[in-house]
Amino acid sequence: MDHSEARLADMPEEFEGDYPIRVRGLVNRFDDHVIHEGLDLDVKRGEIIGVVGGSGTGKSVLMRSIIGLQIPAEGSIEVLGRSITDARDDEDIDIRSQWGILFQGGALFSTLTVAENVEVPLREFYPEISEELRHEIARYKVLLSGLPANATSKYPAELSGGMKKRAGLARALALDPELLFLDEPTAGLDPIGAAAFDNLIRGLQETLGLTVFLITHDLDTLYEICDRVAVLADRKVIAVGTIPELLALDHPWIQEYFNGPRGRAAKDAQDREAASVVQATQDAATSPMEQE
Amino acid sequence: MRSAAREALVAPSIFPHEAGSMRALADFTIEPAQGGDGGVLRFSGPMVVSSLGLVDRRLRAVNEAISEIDVRDVERMDTVGAWIVWRLSQQLDAKIVNCRDEADRLIKAISETDENRENIRAPRLPLIQRVPDEVGKLVIAIAVGFLQVVGFLGQAISAMGTIVRHPRRFRGLALVHQMELVGVNALGIVGLMSFLVGVVIAQQGAVQLQQFGAEIYTINLVGRLTLRELGILMTAIMVAGRSGSAFSAQLGTMKLTEEVDAMRTIGVSPTEALVLPRILATMIMLPLLGLYSSVLGIIGGAFLGSVSLGIPFLTFLSRIQEVVPIHDVWVGLVKGPVFGLIVALAGCYQGMQVKTNAEEVGTRTTSAVVLAIFTVIVLDAFFAVFFTKIGWG
Numbered sequence: 001m002d003h004s005e006a007r008l009a010d011m012p013e014e015f016e017g018d019y020p021i022r023v024r025g026l027v028n029r030f031d032d033h034v035i036h037e038g039l040d041l042d043v044k045r046g047e048i049i050g051v052v053g054g055s056g057t058g059k060s061v062l063m064r065s066i067i068g069l070q071i072p073a074e075g076s077i078e079v080l081g082r083s084i085t086d087a088r089d090d091e092d093i094d095i096r097s098q099w100g101i102l103f104q105g106g107a108l109f110s111t112l113t114v115a116e117n118v119e120v121p122l123r124e125f126y127p128e129i130s131e132e133l134r135h136e137i138a139r140y141k142v143l144l145s146g147l148p149a150n151a152t153s154k155y156p157a158e159l160s161g162g163m164k165k166r167a168g169l170a171r172a173l174a175l176d177p178e179l180l181f182l183d184e185p186t187a188g189l190d191p192i193g194a195a196a197f198d199n200l201i202r203g204l205q206e207t208l209g210l211t212v213f214l215i216t217h218d219l220d221t222l223y224e225i226c227d228r229v230a231v232l233a234d235r236k237v238i239a240v241g242t243i244p245e246l247l248a249l250d251h252p253w254i255q256e257y258f259n260g261p262r263g264r265a266a267k268d269a270q271d272r273e274a275a276s277v278v279q280a281t282q283d284a285a286t287s288p289m290e291q292e
Numbered sequence: 293m294r295s296a297a298r299e300a301l302v303a304p305s306i307f308p309h310e311a312g313s314m315r316a317l318a319d320f321t322i323e324p325a326q327g328g329d330g331g332v333l334r335f336s337g338p339m340v341v342s343s344l345g346l347v348d349r350r351l352r353a354v355n356e357a358i359s360e361i362d363v364r365d366v367e368r369m370d371t372v373g374a375w376i377v378w379r380l381s382q383q384l385d386a387k388i389v390n391c392r393d394e395a396d397r398l399i400k401a402i403s404e405t406d407e408n409r410e411n412i413r414a415p416r417l418p419l420i421q422r423v424p425d426e427v428g429k430l431v432i433a434i435a436v437g438f439l440q441v442v443g444f445l446g447q448a449i450s451a452m453g454t455i456v457r458h459p460r461r462f463r464g465l466a467l468v469h470q471m472e473l474v475g476v477n478a479l480g481i482v483g484l485m486s487f488l489v490g491v492v493i494a495q496q497g498a499v500q501l502q503q504f505g506a507e508i509y510t511i512n513l514v515g516r517l518t519l520r521e522l523g524i525l526m527t528a529i530m531v532a533g534r535s536g537s538a539f540s541a542q543l544g545t546m547k548l549t550e551e552v553d554a555m556r557t558i559g560v561s562p563t564e565a566l567v568l569p570r571i572l573a574t575m576i577m578l579p580l581l582g583l584y585s586s587v588l589g590i591i592g593g594a595f596l597g598s599v600s601l602g603i604p605f606l607t608f609l610s611r612i613q614e615v616v617p618i619h620d621v622w623v624g625l626v627k628g629p630v631f632g633l634i635v636a637l638a639g640c641y642q643g644m645q646v647k648t649n650a651e652e653v654g655t656r657t658t659s660a661v662v663l664a665i666f667t668v669i670v671l672d673a674f675f676a677v678f679f680t681k682i683g684w685g
Contacts, residue, residue, distance in 0.1 A: 126341060144402075156649070
């Protein structure tokens with residue numbers, strides 16, 4: 001065997017707690033401009049949490065703080081039981097193999113093909129994996145993220161916006177992470193593509209048991225796939241809960257957000273879908289009787 | 293496409309992430325065949341991406357007849373584990389047994405992706421075809437590139453014509469801003485460089501001329517050389533490195549971020565708004581910088597003369613007036629706008645050609661600078677012959 005086992009890097013043990021992400025008293029400011037002030041957030045294991053808020057309320061800054069790209073002024077952040085805020089440099093954050101991140105524009109490496117993009121994290125963390133297996137893994141990840149097989153050998157410049165997002169998702173999933181961060185995954189997709197992407201995320205989350213942190217403006221996404229929604233306003237998370245729970249609150253922004261014309265349309269769409277499911281099950285239940 | 297950015301990401305890491313205590317690894321045992329059935333391959337340990345790298349190499353070597361793959365003792369499974377189990381079951385034509393629900397779901401999800409096994413590598417020709425292929429492409433690219441540069445120059449000239457007819461569309465502010473960037477901000481470095489080159493020419497010239505007892509001709513040497521050739525040539529090279537590269541990188545990045553396209557849709561011509569101010573600014577500033585450079589070169593020579601040749605500073609300067617014919621100044625000044633045009637044109641042209649990725653911005657910028665400097669030097673040789681022929685020797 002050409003790879004001695006001593007070369008294998010130490011892996012952080014599997015996370016057992018209930019809250020893979022815990023944010024306490026987060027303060028972020030750029031010069032005098034305060035983005036977050038005393039922000040708290042807990043993300044439960046195995047849920048899809050949607051983060052909403054008006055433009056400029058710091059949704060992306062919150063995500064960047066959690067993944068260690070933005071050093072907050074104050075507060076503590078724990079991800080999978082490790083403190084991100086106490087990490088002195090990048091090397092201290094040793095849980096990178098357990099999260100996957102989809103940036104807004106995909107952020108694919110432009111000089112590599114889609115398959116090679118997916119292979120980058122595999123090479124970086126698991127050099128002992130043979131080239132053959134690495135290619136196989138890249139191939140099925142790309143297909144799993146809903147791209148056709150011939151997309152694997154394409155360069156990012158040759159892909160459409162929606163395909164870039166899928167390729168970005170494939171790279172985010174490369175290491176079978178426990179945590180998935182998605183920054184506006186459906187923004188810029190057509191409604192059919194967006195719905196398919198929602199289904200894909202839900203499907204992957206159920207199959208792989210992921211915890212998903214999802215920033216979105218897409219009300220359909222919120223209704224369709226999010227277990228809970230966190231609302232960012234006034235520099236804090238003002239509420240976290242299911243959409244019915246949020247609707248029961250008397251906050252003007254939340255009311256306007258979910259009861260505006262778009263919010264109602266999304267809700268109606270979901271109601272219709274639920275009704276048709278009920279109808280279908282009723283049909284299924286009654287039809288054998290009629291036959292008799 | 294081979295490139296540095298690419299190699300940095302796909303090359304094997306020389307220092308993989310720090311080795312530490314052992315992590316749990318997957319393993320397997322093979323129970324030999326009994327009776328008519330094949331053997332049983334039994335997995336144990338976690339079957340996840342971090343534990344499978346080594347075991348996969350051994351699995352590929354398995355060639356016994358296997359009829360069942362037992363995953364009862366597997367603690368954890370992720371998609372990589374599911375993939376390996378699935379691949380093995382297909383390859384050995386074996387059944388997967390004792391599979392828990394979640395593992396079963398994963399294997400099912402993976403099996404759905406396994407319908408067509410196309411090659412995921414970008415297709416690559418064999419070497420014997422690739423070399424002539426690349427050479428042919430290069431030759432065509434050079435020819436096409438030449439035509440495109442001429443076309444680009446034509447675009448700039450026709451944009452100039454439009455501006456002359458509609459002077460209100462002229463972007464004066466952009467021009468002044470570029471003149472500041474190209475000219476004023478370069479004063480320090482061009483001045484320092486010219487002064488030092490003047491010192492070196494005077495010192496080296498004096499050493500050689502001393503052998504004939506003709507040190508006094510150091511003044512002629514410094515005066516004529518800097519005004520005719522060196523001042524403008526070195527300035528053009530410096531401006532190509534400072535501003536030509538900046539043009540290319542700026543415009544290239546703007547192309548990538550679709551700013552140029554946005555401009556076009558708003559009805560602003562990128563040639564008028566971006567290219568023309570840069571070309572004009574460089575054409576205006578380069579002769580001025582060249583003259584300034586010559587003056588600083590002469591001052592450098594005079595400085596050395598007064599320090600080590602015993603020629604007083606002011607005498608050196610007044611001798612310059614006597615020994616340097618006025619057409620030497622014109623020679624330098626005439627070349628300025630031409631070199632400026634070449635430097636700015638190369639930078640803007642290469643920048644506007646960027647299409648695909650960040651890497652291209654880098655290679656385009658490099659070729660803008662190389663092309664500009666090369667063309668400037670070739671043209672300078674032509675100018676030298678030309679001016680001598682017309683009697684400005």
